[in-house]
Amino acid sequence: MDKQGKKYQKMKKIKSLYLHVPHCLRRCNYCDFYHLSGPNPDWDSFESYLYASWPKHQELLQQRGFAIGELENLYLGGGTPALWGERGAKFLTNFILERGIVLSPTVESTLELNPGGRDLPAVVSAWEQFGVNRFSIGVQSLRDEFLELLGRNHTARNSHQALEYFADRGLNYSVDLMLGLPYSAKFKRDIADELNSILRYSPPHISIYILTTKPDYSHNGNLPDEEWIRQEYLLVSKLLVASGYQHYEVSNFAQAKHKSAHNLEYWQQQTVAALGPSASGLLLNSDRPSGATRYRWSGYPADPRLELECLNVSQLQLERIYMNLRSEVGLNWGQEFNQEQQAIFVDDLLPKWSERGYLAKQPHAHRVVLGSLGYLMLDSLLEDLYPLLPE
Numbered sequence: 360m361d362k363q364g365k366k367y368q369k370m371k372k373i374k375s376l377y378l379h380v381p382h383c384l385r386r387c388n389y390c391d392f393y394h395l396s397g398p399n400p401d402w403d404s405f406e407s408y409l410y411a412s413w414p415k416h417q418e419l420l421q422q423r424g425f426a427i428g429e430l431e432n433l434y435l436g437g438g439t440p441a442l443w444g445e446r447g448a449k450f451l452t453n454f455i456l457e458r459g460i461v462l463s464p465t466v467e468s469t470l471e472l473n474p475g476g477r478d479l480p481a482v483v484s485a486w487e488q489f490g491v492n493r494f495s496i497g498v499q500s501l502r503d504e505f506l507e508l509l510g511r512n513h514t515a516r517n518s519h520q521a522l523e524y525f526a527d528r529g530l531n532y533s534v535d536l537m538l539g540l541p542y543s544a545k546f547k548r549d550i551a552d553e554l555n556s557i558l559r560y561s562p563p564h565i566s567i568y569i570l571t572t573k574p575d576y577s578h579n580g581n582l583p584d585e586e587w588i589r590q591e592y593l594l595v596s597k598l599l600v601a602s603g604y605q606h607y608e609v610s611n612f613a614q615a616k617h618k619s620a621h622n623l624e625y626w627q628q629q630t631v632a633a634l635g636p637s638a639s640g641l642l643l644n645s646d647r648p649s650g651a652t653r654y655r656w657s658g659y660p661a662d663p664r665l666e667l668e669c670l671n672v673s674q675l676q677l678e679r680i681y682m683n684l685r686s687e688v689g690l691n692w693g694q695e696f697n698q699e700q701q702a703i704f705v706d707d708l709l710p711k712w713s714e715r716g717y718l719a720k721q722p723h724a725h726r727v728v729l730g731s732l733g734y735l736m737l738d739s740l741l742e743d744l745y746p747l748l749p750e
């Protein structure tokens with residue numbers, strides 16, 4: 360083996376890659392993700408940006424002792440990556456081939472798409488040929504009044520057509536639905552009714568997001584109150600669990616064997632590489648992390664730049680506790696806390712959380728996992744934990 364080969368062997372191999380595709384046809388008025396909207400996305404600029412990013416990314420990985428290994432997770436997020444269409448699928452096939460990136464035979468490769476896009480069969484087929492085996496569909500609501508209010512580019516009919524397409528072919532897909540929408544009371548939003556319509560297609564995975572808005576959001580004065588949102592969230596969780604879905608993370612529900620591997624990597628605080636205009640990656644220093652580097656891309660389209668942030672052990676711990684509590688991974692208090700902290704946690708906090716119905720089940724082996732009410736109250740549970748943690 361030559362010197363280069365030996366060097367590669369010693370490097371830690373990254374199994375997950377997130378690719379951010381920033382373009383959308385139209386701007387949703389609540390969206391706070393970096394994106395560019397318009398009828399003719401500039402794919403030339405996007406592709407040039409990826410080409411120019413690659414050597415900078417390689418340099419960063421090498422400096423930190425990492426190399427991209429066989430990928431177990433690939434997530435094409437947006438924006439609306441499906442818009443990149445057949446051109447994108449071809450581009451990426453060559454892009455990864457030329458750079459020696461290989462998708463594992465067991466890869467979970469997800470593509471986000473919006474209902475109502477052009478020529479769904481051709482787009483799906485092209486991405487399948489590339490290796491996508493999971494589609495995430497931004498349905499948001501099945502009522503046209505709400506879709507219009509949110510500035511969405513599709514109708515409820517478009518969503519039904521897309522859902523039927525994926526269900527009929529037995530494809531692996533996920534549906535995004537939003538709660539807490541403006542004018543919910545005025546327009547009598549019946550979330551159970553919308554959810555039941557979606558359940559007729561039996562999607563393998565459903566993501567439920569409570570609308571978050573900035574202070575200057577145009578519909579801020581007409582959002583439902585906390586009690587409305589609480590009822591929607593708990594009802595959705597109850598209905599989905601009764602229909603055989605597992606509520607495995609604050610916003611995510613899956614049928615058996617359909618939890619998103621990509622999501623679980625995030626919540627378990629694993630190393631994830633990232634490419635694309637505002638994508639963010641995390642490189643952990645070692646298996647039992649002594650620190651990490653978080654990086655974020657910017658400078659789109661002309662000048663790809665990496666902003667680096669070094670995370671120390673306490674910052675990582677705080678994030679890990681938050682991420683673990685968000686999901687069925689749960690908080691391992693035996694691992695996270697010293698003896699004194701464990702005593703306070705077990706004597707004061709656990710009984711309180713349990714009494715209030717926040718836990719999914721009895722704690723086991725120093726691990727506590729939240730149920731739907733606990734997920735809803737996550738911020739206040741974290742406040743309970745702050746006094747226990749180092750400054």
Ligand SMILES: C[S@@+](CC[C@H](N)C(=O)[O-])C[C@H]1O[C@@H](n2cnc3c(N)ncnc32)[C@H](O)[C@@H]1O
Nearest residue numbers: 389390392437438439471497535568569570571
């Ligand atoms: C970044 S978007 C991209 C997917 C796709 N283009 C779409 O919106 O349909 C991914 C998901 O995030 C959720 N999302 C985006 N902005 C949100 C917000 N302000 N509050 C809650 N959920 C949001 C939506 O449910 C959306 O499907």
